Amino acid sequence: MLIWGTATVLEVQSITTTYQGLIAISDVSIDVKQGEIVVVAGANGAGKSTLLKSISGMERPKSGSVSFEGSRIDGVAGHDITARGIAYVPENRRLFPRLSVRDNLMLGSYLHRKKADRDAPLQQVFELFPRLAERLDQRAETLSGGEQQMLAISRALMTRPKLLMLDEPSQGIMPKLVDEIFRAIVTIRALGLTILLVEQRLIESLEIADRAFILQTGRVVLAGTADEVGANPDIRRAYLGM
Amino acid sequence: MPCREHRLLRLRVKGLAQDNGLKTMTFQALAQIVVSGLLMGLIYALIAAGLSLIFGLMDVVNFAHGEFLMMAMYAMFGLVLALAVDPVLLMPIVAGLMFALGAIVYLGVVRHAMRAKVNAGMVQVFATFGLAIVLRGLAQLFFTPDFRSIPNTWLGGKTLNLGGIFLPWPQLFGGAVSIAAFVGLYLLISRTDFGRALAATREDAGAVALVGIDRNKVFTIGWGLGAGLVGLAGSVMAIFFYIHPDVGGPFALTAYVTVALGGFGSIFGALAAGVIIGLIEAITATILPTEMKSLGIYAAYLAVVFVRPRGLFGNI
Numbered sequence: 189m190l191i192w193g194t195a196t197v198l199e200v201q202s203i204t205t206t207y208q209g210l211i212a213i214s215d216v217s218i219d220v221k222q223g224e225i226v227v228v229a230g231a232n233g234a235g236k237s238t239l240l241k242s243i244s245g246m247e248r249p250k251s252g253s254v255s256f257e258g259s260r261i262d263g264v265a266g267h268d269i270t271a272r273g274i275a276y277v278p279e280n281r282r283l284f285p286r287l288s289v290r291d292n293l294m295l296g297s298y299l300h301r302k303k304a305d306r307d308a309p310l311q312q313v314f315e316l317f318p319r320l321a322e323r324l325d326q327r328a329e330t331l332s333g334g335e336q337q338m339l340a341i342s343r344a345l346m347t348r349p350k351l352l353m354l355d356e357p358s359q360g361i362m363p364k365l366v367d368e369i370f371r372a373i374v375t376i377r378a379l380g381l382t383i384l385l386v387e388q389r390l391i392e393s394l395e396i397a398d399r400a401f402i403l404q405t406g407r408v409v410l411a412g413t414a415d416e417v418g419a420n421p422d423i424r425r426a427y428l429g430m
Numbered sequence: 431m432p433c434r435e436h437r438l439l440r441l442r443v444k445g446l447a448q449d450n451g452l453k454t455m456t457f458q459a460l461a462q463i464v465v466s467g468l469l470m471g472l473i474y475a476l477i478a479a480g481l482s483l484i485f486g487l488m489d490v491v492n493f494a495h496g497e498f499l500m501m502a503m504y505a506m507f508g509l510v511l512a513l514a515v516d517p518v519l520l521m522p523i524v525a526g527l528m529f530a531l532g533a534i535v536y537l538g539v540v541r542h543a544m545r546a547k548v549n550a551g552m553v554q555v556f557a558t559f560g561l562a563i564v565l566r567g568l569a570q571l572f573f574t575p576d577f578r579s580i581p582n583t584w585l586g587g588k589t590l591n592l593g594g595i596f597l598p599w600p601q602l603f604g605g606a607v608s609i610a611a612f613v614g615l616y617l618l619i620s621r622t623d624f625g626r627a628l629a630a631t632r633e634d635a636g637a638v639a640l641v642g643i644d645r646n647k648v649f650t651i652g653w654g655l656g657a658g659l660v661g662l663a664g665s666v667m668a669i670f671f672y673i674h675p676d677v678g679g680p681f682a683l684t685a686y687v688t689v690a691l692g693g694f695g696s697i698f699g700a701l702a703a704g705v706i707i708g709l710i711e712a713i714t715a716t717i718l719p720t721e722m723k724s725l726g727i728y729a730a731y732l733a734v735v736f737v738r739p740r741g742l743f744g745n746i
Contacts, residue, residue, distance in 0.1 A: 294626060
């Protein structure tokens with residue numbers, strides 16, 4: 189796959205983060221370049237979600253550093269990290285369940301008060317997920333799992349991010365919608381965004397990713413281009429059953 | 431409540447009722463009870479609005495709410511003394527000062543109490559309860575326990591005679607302020623970005639950072655608004671009620687009942703419940719001896735707790 193740019197947007201350098209007193213990730217380093225889709229894969233409990241939380245400001249790393257566009261963001265408050273251009277869709281989506289789809293989307297553009305800054309991403313979101321446009325007045329909690337995921341991604345896009353981080357967007361969604369969401373990720377990248385994707389579905393992810401990092405019990409055990417990782421014998425044995 | 435005009439009215443109503451016997455109570459007397467209850471109810475609703483807003487926003491019950499009311503009344507008293515301007519004109523200043531007090535209380539006390547790692551709920555209760563005691567103590571120290579009142583105001587002691595129904599101007603004004611405040615709140619919540627941020631923070635305070643909202647800022651403004659609303663109520667009450675360090679207690683108690691009756695965290699439930707409580711109190715005060723006038727409120731409250739514990743408009 190094509191590597192779009194060379195500028196490193198996100199650089200995570202040997203971070204260690206504890207969760208409820210236990211080390212969740214240890215000495216993890218990853219980097220994401222401008223315009224890339226980078227996938228972080230691994231089994232349950234490998235520390236994938238903790239890695240995204242450490243970048244988004246929801247968890248604070250005990251050591252190491254996180255840099256976004258050249259400046260340190262570890263220790264910066266979560267809402268400031270959003271304002272700097274990192275949008276994060278957590279595993280459980282964290283929509284505002286009793287608010288309407290419209291309110292959820294408008295909250296995404298909370299930091300952008302100009303009408304044009306709201307209308308443009310809203311148009312993009314409707315093109316990406318037309319079914320959301322039909323459900324604007326429904327409460328978010330009444331949407332199906334797949335639609336909720338679409339809304340969560342859309343709300344993140346409304347913040348006009350440079351980097352979009354997705355935590356297992358395929359989880360708990362019917363297969364037809366999983367394809368739709370993976371296709372949407374490719375489209376979002378084409379709009380000029382950089383994507384950091386955490387997934388358990390390694391095979392589908394490698395099809396759309398440029399590079400991959402494999403986490404195992406809190407450490408990076410393998411890193412490389414999507415092709416390299418896909419060709420690795422250990423990975424083929426573990427994920428493809430070959 | 432033992433306010434001056436109110437008591438006069440009640441005597442009048444009682445007189446009418448006794449003259450004719452309760453069965454033949456005139457339409458006028460009945461209308462008097464309903465309108466007096468309604469006006470007091472609107473003021474109760476205004477007192478309860480801030481309590482409800484803060485509870486709905488962050489699940490914290492402000493046990494110093496009555497003391498906020500007391501502070502607002504003293505603020506009005508002090509400003510009238512210092513500036514010799516009518517309370518009606520000073521209301522925005524008192525509300526503004528109370529907004530600042532609310533924000534400072536959140537930033538200085540509640541925010542830290544919420545960080546407690548163990549039993550955060552109890553820590554919050556004791557933090558705001560402790561604050562109530564401190565505020566009362568300070569008021570006694572600096573203002574003395576004397577009862578004060580603001581003499582010679584535009585509205586104080588004046589009544590409007592509406593075809594035989596007597597309406598005290600301070601309560602009429604208070605009712606109007608209350609309605610205006612609720613309309614303002616409604617517009618803020620339903621029409622503005624900040625209102626949407628408030629709603630989102632109520633839903634999931636841990637998730638608002640995902641859209642770039644600083645929840646601490648929302649909480650700070652929420653406390654400011656809550657205290658500002660009780661500041662409006664205190665400004666009105668300072669016109670027709672005695673001011674002393676313990677004045678807030680009974681009103682706060684009524685406000686807790688109002689919030690529970692309306693549904694915890696439902697601001698517009700508090701409006702409906704405040705009016706209902708005002709009416710029940712007015713009716714009870716007519717039928718029963720004055721000392722037992724609160725009986726109706728608490729009986730209604732108990733009935734709601736048994737039949738519909740989440741309150742009339744609660745969605746918990």
